[in-house]
Amino acid sequence: MILADFGTSYCKFLDLSSPGKGPVLTPTKDIPRDLRVDLATGHNGKRFSEHYVNELTALARGGEELIDEDEYVLLDCGSRDIKFVAYRNGELADMGWNVECGASMGFTIELLERYYNLDYDQLPVPDRTFSVTCGVLGMSHIFDAVSSGISEAESVARFVKGIALNAFRFAGLPDTLYLSGGLCDNKLFTQSFPCRLVPLGRFVLLKGLEKIAEERF
Template sequence: MLLADFGTSYCKLLDTELDTSPRVVPARSLGADFRADLATGHNGRRRAQAYVNELTALAWGGEALIDEPDFVLLDCGSRDIKFVRYAGGRLADMGWNAECGASMGFTIELLASHYHLDYQTLPVPERAFSVTCGVLGLSHIFDAVVEGNPEAVAVARFVKGIALNAYRFAGEPARLYLSGGLCDNPLFVASLPCQVAPLGRFVLLQGLLRARQRGAAAAPSSIRLESATEKR
């Protein structure tokens, strides 16, 4: 069975019969007729026979990977942010922000390419920009550079502002499990003002594996497995 997390910028794929581990491919590299058996993600509905809501996949992935009754799991994608919170082993809260989190991961990646920066080497700045949107927050960088600040410092302050906004959105937990490509961005991770446990890019695929095993009836908090033909 081919499982897929169809993200905006990257797709995470796992063939349960052929692959020994998941793989990441650029979304633009997939042909128009590429289909999965079971999928989640922004473009999942039109590319799969069956679709799992992203919050469902995130929650199930958290259940599979986190052996704790109480936890907060935050997923930071290219175009949105979402979280689930468990208390006493049960789903207690969730949130999905595609407006204030708009193009967050995509913008961070774009800035590194535009300014030729390496997030592996950028230190965490003392101050952060007040950023609530990846797109609208770009003006802070441009203003800071015009004022004479180094480009690297301006971008680092932007990234820290993005991290703080995501942290507040998740409810400001003392310990935060992190999902998504930004797990590989040390500046973003270090900018979160709490203990962070990065889980990597394949949490939602783990959720699909659990969905495959359990089916729609066990979906947390009545979030359900959907036919890919259902309307959003």
């Protein structure tokens, strides 16, 4: 059985028939149009699968498998949206999915790194930030700052910190926040959160699918 998380920028696959083989990461643009998998989630999950699971459901089940706590908040930051699940007393208590205010957030952050030839692992967290509620619209802050004489690196760093703070507020301002998604590998982004942050990597939804497959099939 093949599981897949079809993201906007990257797709994650797991072949349950190969127990020793871990998840495979593939750029979405390289996915064959006639591809079919057994169980999927993600933006294009319905298109490529026999059985589909809602992303919030996959995120919640993945969190249950990876987080050994009764109360926590798990935030997933993707290329095109942000979503969270919150647990209290071991039960799902709240959830949220923001496409508009999280629009192209992860994609924009990745694009800016390439465009300005930056390395987020080397950029320090800035003291100041921009008020950013949308990845695309927020880029105007960068252009204005660069025009005023602020360096490109500093301007982008302020933008990334603004994105992180917006995501933090969306998740409910928790003292501890578990993070899912490719931005777990972005040092500038993860260090911009004003709370204890626990990165879980980009395969949390895939872990949720694995548990669902175990129960259903």
